[in-house]
Amino acid sequence: MDRLYGAQLRRYLTAHLAPGSWTVVAVEGGEAQKTMESVERICAEAKAAGLDRRGVMIAVGGGVTCDMVGFAAAVYCRGVRYIKVNTTLVGQVDVGVGVKTGVNALGTKNMLGSYHPAHASINDPRFLRSLPARQIRCGLGEIAKMAIIKDAQLFRVLEEFPEVFQRPCPVPSWLSTGDSGGRDVEDYVLRTSMALMMDELCPNLREHDLARLVDFGHTFGPVIETAGNYRIAHGESVAIDMAISSELARVLGLISTEDCERTVSLISRLGLPVYDPSTCTPELMRRALQASWERRGRRLHLVVPDGIGSAVFVDDLEDIPPAALEEALDALAVRRGGLPGPLAVTH
Numbered sequence: 001m002d003r004l005y006g007a008q009l010r011r012y013l014t015a016h017l018a019p020g021s022w023t024v025v026a027v028e029g030g031e032a033q034k035t036m037e038s039v040e041r042i043c044a045e046a047k048a049a050g051l052d053r054r055g056v057m058i059a060v061g062g063g064v065t066c067d068m069v070g071f072a073a074a075v076y077c078r079g080v081r082y083i084k085v086n087t088t089l090v091g092q093v094d095v096g097v098g099v100k101t102g103v104n105a106l107g108t109k110n111m112l113g114s115y116h117p118a119h120a121s122i123n124d125p126r127f128l129r130s131l132p133a134r135q136i137r138c139g140l141g142e143i144a145k146m147a148i149i150k151d152a153q154l155f156r157v158l159e160e161f162p163e164v165f166q167r168p169c170p171v172p173s174w175l176s177t178g179d180s181g182g183r184d185v186e187d188y189v190l191r192t193s194m195a196l197m198m199d200e201l202c203p204n205l206r207e208h209d210l211a212r213l214v215d216f217g218h219t220f221g222p223v224i225e226t227a228g229n230y231r232i233a234h235g236e237s238v239a240i241d242m243a244i245s246s247e248l249a250r251v252l253g254l255i256s257t258e259d260c261e262r263t264v265s266l267i268s269r270l271g272l273p274v275y276d277p278s279t280c281t282p283e284l285m286r287r288a289l290q291a292s293w294e295r296r297g298r299r300l301h302l303v304v305p306d307g308i309g310s311a312v313f314v315d316d317l318e319d320i321p322p323a324a325l326e327e328a329l330d331a332l333a334v335r336r337g338g339l340p341g342p343l344a345v346t347h
Helices: 002-016 036-048 063-078 089-095 125-130 133-150 152-160 185-204 221-227 234-251 257-269 282-295 322-336
Strands: 056-061 081-086 100-105 108-115 120-123 302-307 310-314
Touching (some): 036 063, 036 100, 056 063, 063 081, 063 100, 063 108, 081 089, 089 185, 125 185, 133 152, 133 185, 133 234, 133 257, 133 302, 133 310, 152 185, 152 257, 221 234, 221 282, 234 257, 234 322, 257 322, 282 322
Parallel strands (some): 056 081, 081 120
Antiparallel strands (some): 302 310
């Protein structure tokens, strides 16, 4: 990020702030760096620069960077303001909208963290032009999440334009942009997915209610990421989780075979994996269900689609027999077919 935008950032700060009142620090991104050690380093750099309680930390980067800087801001001097400048698609439609911060610890994804709302969160689509295709696909995973559970029209847009953000996509005549605006499909998809996320998060920002539709894709996914030593990116783990949850809903009779097929096919058409043989084992996925049940107040709150643009909760572990989970995983293993490598995605 410093290589791409560091010079422009320093020119901006030089032009708008007093000399000596700011410092730029480059931090390493990636899930392996999302640790308490990294947060301590950020705090140490802030202290060395003389940041006081009225100071502001600015995170310029993807979701991992914003999570780390946000957590550092939450604990530094018991809390200072911070601003997120989200440069990835995942950051713009997911991390940039929420108020959670955190790091991986104790063998668990996002085990330590806080609810610390940003003073501002800035999304500029021009940042997306420098992203590699894999990061675009990861962001599309989070966008597909909101479409599957809340918005049939957004789902249809993704079906028709699976390469959005990778090629120009003019708004089709049938698309009603409504209050979400949108000069083109890219703009519509960004605005709609962010609005959907805010609609879900705002009434329950600090998660007093642990039954959250936005947890779709985040029950099996965290275990897939950690068990794979983070070779599977977050957006990819969300995609695999959504596929498992959709097939599980089909097996349990909660969604039609046709709608399940459309859902899993959309995930694949976006260039995302639906299965990973080394982590999608019945034992690990059962462990993921158990971990979610414990974390969510002894209620599973597993989000599964029951149609296109609609979802329900499965709350009890007993409602998911081991045979049902195995059948769902077997269906995805067959679908995976001849895709290359240990992970069913091309980079």
